[in-house]
Amino acid sequence: xxxxxxxxxxxxxxxxxxxxxxxxxxxxxxxxxxxxxxxxxxxxxxxxxxxxxxxxxxxxxxxxxxxxxxxxxxxxxxxxxxxxxxxxxxxxxxxxxxxxxxxxxxxxxxxxxxxxxxxxxxxxxxxxxxxxxxxxxxxxxxxxxxxxxxxxxxxxxxxxxxxxxxxxxxxxxxxxxxxxxxxxxxxxxxxxxxxxxxxxxxxxxxxxxxxxxxxxxxxxxxxxxxxxxxxxxxxxxxxxxxxxxxxxxxxxxxxxxxxxxxxxxxxxxxxxxxxxxxxxxxxxxxxxxxxxxxxxxxxxxxxxx
Amino acid sequence: xxxxxxxxxxxxxxxxxxxxxxxxxxxxxxxxxxxxxxxxxxxxxxxxxxxxxxxxxxxxxxxxxxxxxxxxxxxxxxxxxxxxxxxxxxxxxxxxxxxxxxxxxxxxxxxxxxxxxxxxxxxxxxxxxxxxxxxxxxxxxxxxxxxxxxxxxxxxxxxxxxxxxxxxxxxxxxxxxxxxxxxxxxxxxxxxxxxxxxxxxxxxxxxxxxxxxxxxxxxxxxxxxxxxxxxxxxxxxxxxxxxxxxxxxxxxxxxxxxxxxxxxxxxxxxxxxxxxxxxxxxxxxxxxxxxxxxxxxxxxxxxxx
Numbered sequence: 001x002x003x004x005x006x007x008x009x010x011x012x013x014x015x016x017x018x019x020x021x022x023x024x025x026x027x028x029x030x031x032x033x034x035x036x037x038x039x040x041x042x043x044x045x046x047x048x049x050x051x052x053x054x055x056x057x058x059x060x061x062x063x064x065x066x067x068x069x070x071x072x073x074x075x076x077x078x079x080x081x082x083x084x085x086x087x088x089x090x091x092x093x094x095x096x097x098x099x100x101x102x103x104x105x106x107x108x109x110x111x112x113x114x115x116x117x118x119x120x121x122x123x124x125x126x127x128x129x130x131x132x133x134x135x136x137x138x139x140x141x142x143x144x145x146x147x148x149x150x151x152x153x154x155x156x157x158x159x160x161x162x163x164x165x166x167x168x169x170x171x172x173x174x175x176x177x178x179x180x181x182x183x184x185x186x187x188x189x190x191x192x193x194x195x196x197x198x199x200x201x202x203x204x205x206x207x208x209x210x211x212x213x214x215x216x217x218x219x220x221x222x223x224x225x226x227x228x229x230x231x232x233x234x235x236x237x238x239x240x241x242x243x244x245x246x247x248x249x250x251x252x253x254x255x256x257x258x259x260x261x262x263x264x265x266x267x268x269x270x271x272x273x274x275x276x277x278x279x280x281x282x283x284x285x286x287x288x289x290x291x292x293x294x295x296x297x298x299x300x301x302x303x304x305x
Numbered sequence: 306x307x308x309x310x311x312x313x314x315x316x317x318x319x320x321x322x323x324x325x326x327x328x329x330x331x332x333x334x335x336x337x338x339x340x341x342x343x344x345x346x347x348x349x350x351x352x353x354x355x356x357x358x359x360x361x362x363x364x365x366x367x368x369x370x371x372x373x374x375x376x377x378x379x380x381x382x383x384x385x386x387x388x389x390x391x392x393x394x395x396x397x398x399x400x401x402x403x404x405x406x407x408x409x410x411x412x413x414x415x416x417x418x419x420x421x422x423x424x425x426x427x428x429x430x431x432x433x434x435x436x437x438x439x440x441x442x443x444x445x446x447x448x449x450x451x452x453x454x455x456x457x458x459x460x461x462x463x464x465x466x467x468x469x470x471x472x473x474x475x476x477x478x479x480x481x482x483x484x485x486x487x488x489x490x491x492x493x494x495x496x497x498x499x500x501x502x503x504x505x506x507x508x509x510x511x512x513x514x515x516x517x518x519x520x521x522x523x524x525x526x527x528x529x530x531x532x533x534x535x536x537x538x539x540x541x542x543x544x545x546x547x548x549x550x551x552x553x554x555x556x557x558x559x560x561x562x563x564x565x566x567x568x569x570x571x572x573x574x575x576x577x578x579x580x581x582x583x584x585x586x587x588x589x590x591x592x593x594x595x596x597x598x599x600x601x602x603x604x605x606x607x608x609x610x
Contacts, residue, residue: 035495128493129574130459130486133438154435155494162495181435188433189460190340190467269434 023067025109032115038077038163041113047074050196051166053157056080056116057097058106059211061201065170066110068198077164078107080116085127086152115164122159131155132189134181137270141261141284142177142295153178154185161186161193168194174208176284176297180267200297202228208296220290226256227285227296234264234283239303241273244281258288264300278302328372330414337420343382343468346418352379356471356498358462361385361421362402363411364516366506370475371415373503382469383412385421390432391457420469427464436460437494439486442575446566446589447482447600458483459490466491466498473499479513481589481602485572505602507533513601525595531561532590532601539569539588544608546578546586553588563593569605583607 032038042049050073052065058080069076080103087093100116107114119126131151134143138150161169171179183195201209206228207221216224230251237243241264248262264281266273273281283298337343347354355378357370363385374381385408392398405421412419424431436456439448443455466474476484488500506514511533512526521529535556542548546569553567569586571578578586588603 125493125573127440129442129489130437130439130493132435132494134435135432137434159493159495162497184434188430188435188464189437190464192467268430 023063023110027109027112029104029108029111030113031104032113033117034121035117035163038113038115038117042077042165045075045112048168049073049075049077049164049166051161051164051169051193052076052078052111053160053169053171054078054080055082055096056100056103058103061172061209061211063106063110064201065172065198066107068170068196069168070110072168072170072196073166075113076111077113077115077166078111079160079164080114081122081156081160083152083156084119084123085131085155086149088146088148091146115160122156128155132158132185134185137177137181137184140177140270141263142175142286150178150181154181157182157185158189158191161191166193168196170196170198172200173197173297173299174200174210174295176282176295177270180265180270180282184268206232208294210294212292212294215292216290220292223257224289224294226251227287227294230262230285231283231296231298235298235300238300240305241275241277241281241302242305244283244300244302245273248283248285257294260286260288260293262287264302267299273302275305328368328415332414332417334409334413334416335418336409337418338422339426340422340468343418343420343422347382347470350380350417353473354378354380354382354469354471355501356466356469356474357381357383357416358465358474358476359383359385360387360401361405361408363408366477366514366516368411368415369506370477370503371412373501374473374475375415377473377475377501378471380418381416382418382420382471383416384465384469385419386427386461386465388457388461389424389428390436390460391454393451393453396451420465427461433460437463437490439490442482442486442489445482445575446568447480447591455483455486459486462487462490463494463496466496471498473501475501475503477505478502478602478604479505479515479600481587481600482575485570485575485587489573511537513599515599517597517599520597521595525597528562529594529599531556532592532599535567535590536588536601536603540603540605543605545610546580546582546607547610549586549588549605549607550578553590562599565591565593565598567592569607572604578607580610 030041032041050069052069054062082096084093132154134150134154143150171182179197186193186195207224234244234247237247244264252259252262262285264273264283266277267280267282281300281302283300285296335346337346355374357374359367387401389398437459439455439459448455476487484502491498491500510530512529539549539552542552549569557564557567567590569578569588571582572585572587586605586607588605590601
């Protein structure tokens with residue numbers, strides 16, 4: 001298996017690489033809690049390595065990332081670390097769910113290594129003297145109400161990518177801003193890791209899968225379809241940028257859900273795409289349904305105003 | 306030669322590794338101006354690699370770094386890049402001296418590769434979306450009057466260390482704050498590079514060598530000895546922290562030069578060492594002589610109040 005898979009094979013996985021086949025628990029999963037242990041395990045891996053970075057509390061969504069990582073590389077390292085640096089003062093770092101035993105049971109046999117360090121192991125001094133910042137791109141959209149959140153994300157991702165030293169790392173497309181910032185991170189700091197986006201998992205209705213969907217009742221789930229429907233309409237308006245932006249504006253104006261934003265962004269800067277923008281745009285949607293914040297996202301290609 | 310040389314051999318170089326012997330122009334020096342070319346050259350190097358990071362305008366002081374790098378590793382990569390990110394608005398990035406041909410002539414045969422990229426090659430987008438920050442440690446001392454300077458330094462050092470992928474990198478002890486911040490950088494971001502401090506080169510009078518000494522006349526050079534004399538007195542007061550701090554305070558009070566600061570710092574935080582501090586302290590001195598800013602520095606070990 002090469003580090004750069006056949007694009008066709010990625011879109012239409014063969015029976016051999018279908019998710020079900022990838023769930024075979026065929027590996028001996030080893031646990032590392034210190035950097036030194038991780039270094040030893042990493043040194044024993046030959047061939048390509050994929051990293052799956054998580055904050056634990058693993059569920060089906062994480063397994064989709066693990067499955068993709070298994071398709072793309074010979075070995076998979078899953079990191080399981082609740083990063084204090086990305087929690088703001090009002091956000092409850094202490095209350096974030098932690099259950100390493102359950103996490104290990106879920107991925108047992110599916111990954112080669114789990115790296116679950118303590119906070120002290122990751123940050124002997126907290127906050128660290130030197131850190132990474134996402135700059136302005138970290139202060140908009142999801143970052144607007146969470147000062148420092150994306151700075152904490154890029155700092156821990158830098159550390160974890162250095163420690164796991166993978167050929168590639170997988171990130172979900174639903175956290176579109178996080179994915180875009182991490183793509184800039186690896187380029188801007190020359191981290192030399194390929195970032196592989198993993199498509200959004202959807203229910204047959206179109207609703208993007210999320211553990212937060214559990215907070216919705218049937219009416220809420222129906223209402224939440226506004227997000228994926230808006231995305232489909234926007235995609236249908238491509239390749240016209242103005243067409244896409246009109247769809248998004250009209251959806252927000254209809255106010256069928258509590259919209260936070262529905263924007264077409266320049267993926268390089270995370271600023272709203274200007275009228276002359278051509279190429280990829282990132283469609284990012286966020287809004288509230290029954291008090292629950294939901295996200296959805298897609299990529300479109302723009303070739304006309 | 307191993308990545309971790311014998312400490313004894315490092316303190317007392319044998320005839321084989323004496324500076325004169327290290328000036329033999331015994332290598333074929335190759336130039337890379339793109340990341341791709343550098344990657345190719347780096348891939349051809351077997352054994353250990355040392356990186357010497359410079360902004361060009363090379364002189365004898367840089368050759369001391371090259372000599373040390375040659376002692377410590379099988380291959381030496383010298384980077385030659387004037388980093389726009391570490392220049393403030395008032396500082397003249399455009400006027401900084403650049404003469405790649407002269408630089409290449411000076412290190413020809415002494416290093417294996419020179420990496421001299423364009424600004425566009427290093428920063429396709431300037432400023433980059435994601436960058437590194439030295440936080441508070443970059444805003445004190447030399448950073449106080451140069452907002453953003455150390456952030457620019459740690460960003461380019463991160464990029465250059467990733468691109469050159471060395472086992473170790475050498476930095477002079479005279480830029481003590483820069484050295485301390487870079488030591489924190491490699492630990493905090495897990496860069497996996499050994500930082501090897503290179504001792505300050507001194508004239509027989511004790512004056513730390515600097516290209517800025519050329520601005521001083523004989524009286525100025527005499528006056529400038531206040532710096533090294535103060536350091537020696539402070540070192541003589543070790544292992545008492547209060548003794549050291551008294552020496553530094555009294556020197557500043559005598560005002561024989563235009564002192565900016567003379568401090569004993571906690572090397573981990575670059576804050577002034579508190580009364581309970583034990584272990585290494587960084588003695589950092591800065592002041593003006595005949596209008597020229599001069600620096601000096603040393604490390605002392607404190608075991609008593």
